Amino acid sequence: MKKNFLITSPPGTGKTTAIKNFVNLAKGKFKISGFITEEIRDKTGKRTGFKIITIDGKTGTLADVNLKNSPRIGKYGVNLKDIDKIAVPSIDLNSDIIVIDEIGKMECFSKLFIQKVFEALDSPKIVVGTIKEKGDEIIDRIKSRKDVELIKLTPENRNEIPDLIFKNVSTFLQSEI
Template structure:
């Protein structure tokens, strides 16, 4: 059974919502670390950027329309410093399950982040995350890794996906406990 479970879908279909529901199901059962990304909106509801929220409560800026950065995705300047000082330490923890929402173009501007993701892929750790549906060479290489199970999220299946992933992770961990005995 593959230990790296990545949800993919077009933007706005509910990848982050599915990961949040998985976390709610799993937080009482598994030791987890990692991060989520959420939109930042102004008073009028217009999206102005994205923030990083670690599972242990740290907050950073992933990208913002007002951020001056050599790295840009559309109108957003990407904040490499917060990726490296907030997101990466959260996925470098010694926990049963690592959560990454999301492996996308913004995050992959950080070479340190990319190296950490490939290190996780080659490790024995369980990874549950989201990944951009259409990507560049790095995204494609991650998606085609031998230990990655790619789950296509759709409007029809998005309510079942969190429980399905929870059950798979539980099965992987039970198998590991049996082997340890």
Template sequence: MKSKKILITGRPGIGKTTVIKKTVHRLREMGITSDGFYTEEIRENGARVGFRIIGLSGFEGVLAHVNFDTNLRVGRYFVDTGDLDKCIDGIKKSESETVIIDEIGKMEMFSEKFREFVDELLESDKVVIGTVGERLVGRFKDRAEVIRIGIENRDKAADLILDLLSE
């Protein structure tokens, strides 16, 4: 696999994280290990109350919650980048040649360590597969191949990513 940088974008809820999970699963089936993280919703009584960070190496933390006491805020969620920074420290120690970042979004960008890490990755020899918020795409489009997903192509997006990696 060549050193490629692939970022997926699309509207919230379209399935970007699902594409990432499918891609990681397919890479594992091919014997390719990856490190990194994805985010998932924290729900209480059916309502979304925050976002959790799930590291591919087993790390778990919380990025944002309605009950956090911080000055950093996106919508109704208060952001604490401490767990994200710890997750990044672990990924940096990894020997993996493939790094998964889900996502490069407003909340994550509050972290200086995260911003620097993304910049380092995009200049590295590693394969990088990530998701990026639509409003942030312009910042990265010159350093990565950007795939916009929608209802019409989300089911085949993991195949497209794997095809791009094998070119």
């Protein structure tokens, strides 16, 4: 049985919303760690970056248009410091479920992040996350793992995906008892 569930789809189709809905289903029933990402918007509604929010409430900046002297993806500067100091420590191998939203180009600029993702995937713990649809060598390597179930999110199935993953995770965890 596969123990790692990764949602993939084009940007803007609802991957993070699906992860948040899964977390809401699982919170209080299982020990969860990890993080989600959300857009940062200015007063006019224009996206200016992305923030990291850990399951236990810590926040940081993943990327921002005003971030200088950092690796860049398009117009965004990537904040390696917050990835390393907030996102990476939130991936707790002592929890039942590790949430990683997202495994993408920005996050993979951090060598610590890549190392922690592989530790989580290799551990007996369940990983539920999102992963970039089209990626580089690291992303392709993760997607091709035998213990990863890739879930293609579409507008038609996006409301059912959190329940589906929750059922699979619950079944897996009950079989471990």
